[in-house]
Structure formats: structure tokens, C-alpha cells
Amino acid sequence: MTKKKSDAPICALDYAFRRIGGKHKARILWYIYQQNNVLRYGELKKMVQNITSKMLTQTLRELEEDNLLNRKVYPVVPPKVEYSLTETGKELIPFIEHIGAWGRAQMEKEKVENKKKDE
Amino acid sequence: MTKKKSDAPICALDYAFRRIGGKHKARILWYIYQQNNVLRYGELKKMVQNITSKMLTQTLRELEEDNLLNRKVYPVVPPKVEYSLTETGKELIPFIEHIGAWGRAQMEKEKVENKKKDE
DNA sequence: CGGTATCCAAGAAGATACTG
DNA sequence: CAGTATCTTCTTGGATACCG
Numbered sequence: 001m002t003k004k005k006s007d008a009p010i011c012a013l014d015y016a017f018r019r020i021g022g023k024h025k026a027r028i029l030w031y032i033y034q035q036n037n038v039l040r041y042g043e044l045k046k047m048v049q050n051i052t053s054k055m056l057t058q059t060l061r062e063l064e065e066d067n068l069l070n071r072k073v074y075p076v077v078p079p080k081v082e083y084s085l086t087e088t089g090k091e092l093i094p095f096i097e098h099i100g101a102w103g104r105a106q107m108e109k110e111k112v113e114n115k116k117k118d119e
Numbered sequence: 120m121t122k123k124k125s126d127a128p129i130c131a132l133d134y135a136f137r138r139i140g141g142k143h144k145a146r147i148l149w150y151i152y153q154q155n156n157v158l159r160y161g162e163l164k165k166m167v168q169n170i171t172s173k174m175l176t177q178t179l180r181e182l183e184e185d186n187l188l189n190r191k192v193y194p195v196v197p198p199k200v201e202y203s204l205t206e207t208g209k210e211l212i213p214f215i216e217h218i219g220a221w222g223r224a225q226m227e228k229e230k231v232e233n234k235k236k237d238e
Numbered sequence: 239c240g241g242t243a244t245c246c247a248a249g250a251a252g253a254t255a256c257t258g
Numbered sequence: 259c260a261g262t263a264t265c266t267t268c269t270t271g272g273a274t275a276c277c278g
Contacts, residue, residue: 013145013215016222021140023271026132041240052272057241078239079278088225095217096132102210103135142251160260171252176261197259198258242277252267258260 019066024048024059026096029068029085033093037084044083068092138185143167143178145215148187148204152212156203163202187211 020026031047032039039047045056060083063069068089074080085093139145150166151158158166164175179202182188187208193199204212 012222012226013149013219014222015226016218017140017142017145019222019225020218021136026136030132045240053241054243054273055271058271073240077278079241081240091221095214095221098214098217099135099139100131102214103131103133103138106138106207107131107134164260172261173253173263174251177251192260196258198261200260240278243275245273245275247272248270250267250269253265255263255265257262 019068020092020096022059022062024051024055025063026092026099028059028063029089029092030096030100032069032083032085033090037090038082039084041081041083063089138187139211139215141178141181143170143174144182145211145218147178147182148208148211149215149219151188151202151204152209156209157201158203160200160202182208 020029027048028044031044035043041056041060044060045051045053048056051059060069060071064071067086070084070086072082072084074082139148146167147163150163154162160175160179163179164170164172167175170178179188179190183190186205189203189205191201191203193201
């Protein structure tokens with residue numbers, strides 16, 4: 001029976017993390033989702049503070065390539081480009097909420113522990 | 120009403136991803152969980168193929184520092200060190216399974232699409 | 239507005255050798 | 259067995275300038 005059951009999810013883990021594990025990727029998906037699934041380049045730039053154009057563009061291109069984001073270019077002057085989640089991208093939202101909730105809970109715990117130490 | 124609800128999960132996302140977003144972290148937690156929550160250093164080394172001692176040690180130390188792993192040293196010769204998930208670490212398993220399942224589904228989809236292209 | 243292109247610095251990670 | 263130490267390489271990402 002070659003217990004391959006445990007191998008499969010592991011490769012899949014790598015696959016998944018390569019797609020959303022990047023420094024800003026999960027946040028970008030989340031921001032777009034929060035804003036009714038449409039954000040322009042400049043809006044994202046403001047929301048993901050301290051990111052450079054280069055990095056933002058690069059990250060967006062990767063997300064697009066992985067079919068998590070749609071990129072829509074309006075042929076107007078000045079240029080207008082909108083990013084939105086694909087169906088595949090939307091599938092990741094529950095997971096992002098899950099891990100975000102865990103992170104928030106952990107942060108709370110740490111805060112409580114630090115308070116204890118102060119006393 | 121200062122819609123702060125959307126800010127909180129975002130910071131938490133960064134917090135969470137810094138803890139498990141590393142190249143091998145989720146996999147290590149998963150491996151340990153799969154093996155009845157105990158794995159020795161050498162066993163991990165074999166399972167996480169191509170990882171160097173340096174990287175493995177470093178990754179394990181970070182996981183320990185973030186309170187996701189317990190490190191138990193047995194005072195014997197030759198040395199024996201066991202790693203196991205903490206309660207906090209165990210909390211991450213459902214999430215890891217979730218994202219792993221997504222990744223596996225995506226891989227399947229891609230395979231199907233590639234077959235179509237071949238035809 | 240929404241990017242590119244180029245250069246450069248800092249950090250992550252690999253190779254190798256060694257140890258209690 | 260379970261690491262550490264050192265050196266080197268390789269990859270990321272930042273700064274800056276410029277473009278359609």
C-alpha cells in the first residue's frame with residue numbers, strides 16, 4: 001500500500017506556500033478581497049506600506065501568473081489598472097482568515113504574558 | 120466607526136507568516152505531527168530532503184523560540200534529541216491541512232489542464 | 239498613473255570541515 | 259548523533275532614475 005498518503009500533502013504544502021508565502025502576497029489578496037475585490041495599483045501601493053514599485057509589480061505579476069489575480073488594463077490616459085481575485089484566489093480567503101485569526105490570538109496571548117512579567 | 124476591523128487581521132497575517140512562512144517550517148510541523156508528535160533530529164534531516172544541518176538547526180531553533188516546538192535532550196551517548204509540537208504548534212495543524220488540501224487540489228487542476236493542452 | 243531598468247547592498251542559504 | 263564554525267555564493271530587495 002506504499003503509504004503515500006503522507007507524501008502528497010507535503011508536496012502540496014510546498015506548492016501552496018510558494019504561491020502565497022511571499023512577504024506580501026497574503027496581505028495583497030486580503031486587501032483586494034476587503035475592497036469588494038477591486039484595487040488599483042496605486043491604491044495597493046498605499047496600503048502595502050513601504051513596498052517599492054519594483055517589489056509590488058513583481059509580486060503582482062507572480063500572483064497573476066499563478067492565476068490568483070486578474071489584471072485589467074483600461075486603455076485610458078492616464079493609465080488605469082485594476083486587480084481582482086480570480087476564483088482560485090478567492091478560495092484562499094478562508095485560509096487567510098484562519099491563519100490571521102490564529103496570529104491575532106497569539107499576539108493577544110503574548111501581550112497578556114508580557115503584562116504578567118511586568119507585575 | 121473608524122473601520123479598524125480590517126487592520127487587525129492584516130498585522131496578524133504578518134505575525135503568522137513570519138512564524139510559519141519559512142521555507143520548511145510548515146513541513147517540519149506536519150512531519151512531526153504525522154509521526155505521533157515525536158521526531159529526532161536525524162529523522163527530520165532525512166525527511167526534509169536536501170536541507171543542510173545548518174538550515175535544519177536554524178529552522179528548529181526558530182520554531183522553538185516561537186513556542187511551536189519542544190526540544191527534549193536526553194543526556195545519553197550518543198546524543199538523542201526529540202522534537203515535538205507544543206499546544207500552540209498543534210493549533211496550526213488544521214490550518215496546514217487546509218492549505219495543503221488547497222495546494223493538492225490546485226496541482227490536480229494543473230495536471231488536468233496540461234493534459235488538455237497535449238490533446 | 240503604472241510601471242521599467244540598472245546598480246548595489248544585505249541577508250539567506252550552500253559547501254565543507256570539525257566536535258562534544 | 260546532533261550539532262557548530264567558517265567561508266562563499268546566490269538570491270532578495272532597496273535606491274534611484276526614467277518612460278509611454
